[in-house]
Amino acid sequence: MTMQDSHSLAPGRHSARTTTPGPVDQGADVQPYVTADGRRIGGVLMDLRNITLRFGGVEAIKNISFDIREGEIRAIIGPNGAGKSSMLNVISGFYVPQEGEVWFKGFRRGPMRPYQVARLGIARTFQNIALFDGMTVLDNIMTGRLTMMKSNMLQQALWWGTAEREEIAHREKVEKIIDFLEIQNIRKTPVGRLPYGLKKRVELARALAAEPGLLLLDEPMAGMNVEEKEDMSRFILDVNDEFGTTIALIEHDMGVVMDLSDRVVVMDYGRKIGDGTPDEVRNNQAVIDAYLGVAHD
């Protein structure tokens, strides 16, 4: 599959300005392994160490550490206001934590601009859909490839030489994603006219267009009905399986999280209260208390 081949191009083009080279410390449990259904889980892709994030006097994240391994689906769950979205924003580099270190692919990451994040091979979707409503589905997805376009504005305006060749190549990639997510029938429809569930899918398509190594999904199934959730779950699994994309996601629907993810981080009031496989997390007393509430005497 050409898509898969080209996939290896995207991540890894990190800039020396934003990262500090240094050795990765190999934790205890980072031996690559193969899951029961045949997926390869590699070494540590991102390591978050003792992260603390404050907004003024409010501590949104309190001294949290966990890692994301290559090829896995990593979920972050927790009740409302637990700090999940903040955590995702730290991972994406949008927030810079006051304390702690973010290690990505063996390098310590400093503050970055959004395009630098994109070039690192990190793409995301948003909790509140952030698409261009007036543009077609196709154009929206094409924006996912902007960072990879090299032709200058004049060439693009004249549709000449590099610009033309480039656009055709990018369009081909985008068409494969359209095919993958089965949205051929809305290719030319303005996004504003689409129902919510499809918009979510278009957002995923745009994120995939950037050919990310790490895909961040902020509540990909919020507000969906059962059928849409099933579709989205299948797409997330297929993305992970076909392209080997590492996925970190936030989700409220516990059934979905437990079915999809390899490992789960549980947050509550900015603290990490659980971390492990879905089964481990499900039987963790702290997690049960956080979700079901606990009697205060």
Place this chain on the structure above:
Amino acid sequence: MNISAQPEQGLRSIPALLARNAVTYGIRPAYREKEFGIWQAWTWKEAQDEIRALALGFLALGLNRGDYVAIVGRNRPAHYWSMVAAQMCGAIPVPLYQDAVASEMGYVLGHSGARFVVCGDQEQVDKIIEAEEIIGAEGQAPTLEQIIYTDKRGMRKYDHSRMNALAHVQDEGRAAQQRLGGELDARIAELDYDSTCVMLYTSGTTGKPKGVVLSNRNIIETARNSSAFDGLRPTDDVLAYLPMAWVGDFIFSVGQAYWTGFCVNCPESPETMMTDMREIGPTYFFAPPRVFEGQLTSVMIRMEDAGRVKKWLFDHYMAVARRVGPALLDGRPVGLLDRLRYWAGRLFVYGPLKNTLGFSRIRVGYTAGEAIGPEIFDFYRSLGINLKQLYGQTEASVFITQQPDGQVRSDTVGVPSPGVEVRIADNGEVFYRGPGTFVEYYKNADSTASTKDAEGWVATGDAGFFEDGTGHLRIIDRAKDVGKMADGSMFAPKYVENKLKFYPNVLEAVVIGNGRDYCTALINIDLNAVGNWAERNNIAYASYQELAGHPQVYATIKSHIEEVNASVAQDEMLAGCQIHRFLVLHKELDADDGEMTRTRKVKRGVISDKYADLIQALYDGRDSVYTETEVTYEDGRKGKLKATVRIEDARVFPPAQPAMIQKVAAE
């Protein structure tokens, strides 16, 4: 180019036709498929290479003569190639309905004993595996040995010890050309007019599906005759979008396409069919009435939302079209002024409308499968679309009768197709025999014998009569559906249902009345049309069920029924079929619930059992009834739908006048 004048020697199988086309039409397109937003094309030469590679791959996997190869997937070139490749190997292709649930597939797989299955994608593979388990649970020995899939997506995790991607099978076939080429050529040479071309399972409005065995003679003779009848050319384009398991698709996309050498275009996905059709602009088109109904409904909905000027233009010029369009199409004399008006109408309305519908280039269009509402039929005819009717069935390789150009009417199904003889039995049932008459029902000698007699006459199960003067056949109804009311007058439900279905709001109607004092109806609303109306009138609804039970919806449906009653009252034979009471069903009739066939024909027996409580209420005078209905979800799970359904009376009209009783064809 008159192909039928060519010598037929040697052209006695589909693979032989393919070989001829690869030489004669080598660089002309044979298949197109839209993929990744672009139409990809294969010439006849390229198609031959692809099919040959696949056939060699089948041989390498051990496909034997006489094996059955099931094919389940949407219309894609690769699936058509699989059918021809199977034929090359001396095997028999068995296309299945891709939306069938696992248990239905299990039956067909078990009955045909298929050793190979070609699946479109992961979803179909899952269903086949489930179907195998069902067969196993019933104690039948498993026959399935190889699963071949077209779309690789999601298939990585499956046990591949007996599974292959179609592209890989082709690669292996190409590699095995030296080793197996001779064997394949020998098997192709063995094919003759009497070898089986395809086995198609009937959708079956009653009982289990039956495997209809069609020989090369059936398919090729039928394709030759029907291609000549309509003057089909190698430059024609068809859109292949109807289920591959349906005989119509096989005749059009394989039989006629290979005989004539025209191009088969496959849409990108079922949802993009309308867009793809507009892009291709087929010259030869085939659709069951529901497709035309659906298109007309969507046009009407959009016109409701159009501005006042557009709406006026549309209404005005459609009136002109209805008056003169059919006459122009049939070449009858039309006044100069009307010709000018029609010309202006074409500029403002018909041209753009036809373009939107994808009918700009259409030369010949057919509708069949069931009767089409005359108003729908006339709508397309009046636009200048040469839409015709044919009457046929799987057992006849489609064609029994069809309408010649210039003799098209909405109430007949035409004259016997070339080479086909038709006769009407004393009880009104239509019989036929011809070159397309099927060989047998697979493993079902009893049914074969009761359907086809020793002289080759086949009972259609439909009641009809030849019209005096024109020689056109008119079908009244399914012979077993035509009955008598309690007072002895004729009951022909289809006739009334078709009138009802013309209204965009009515998706489906089931009229009941056999042996009863009066007729009643179960109505299905069209969610598109009624939902659009509700939106424009600020009527909030949460579900299909709620909308269906809305008082204003009832009022609308009631007015439709009364209009139909008035029109039915004009027909002296059928005036008794006016609808006295009706209800709007709380769920859509669905093939998954066994209420319709996969070709969307209502199964009356199932409905009268399943909705017995509703039907009883229609006749005992109650004005509402509580009911629980079992529904099947797409994934096969079952649930219960509870509803209180209202029943209303409709006004009936006195019959036009008791004229002399004509001979009733379906007595």
